[in-house]
Amino acid sequence: MNYYKFPADINNAPISEGVYFLSENASDDGVVYVGKADNLRERLSQHPDPENPCLQRKNISYFAYEVTNNSENREQELIDECEPDCNRTN
Secondary structure, eight states: OOOEETTTTGGGSOSSOEEEEEESSSSGGGEEEEEEESSHHHHHTTOSOTTOHHHHHSOOOEEEEEEOSOHHHHHHHHHHHHOOGGGOOO
């Protein structure tokens, strides 16, 4: 997976449906949030989400994305796989 600097490289994200990762470092072990979007570039530009206090506390420095036409299912698969801190509800 390719990681990009956040927020400087948001324009590298496509205007496509998919899932995205917010990370504190440029590796899969730094993923703090997984989300889905109809427009990846637009959604990434809305982060860090002010409604998510966990994201406000993190040092989000990188993002990655995956284009998919099944973003809802893929998002849940990735949350289960990565167990990101800011997707946890408890």
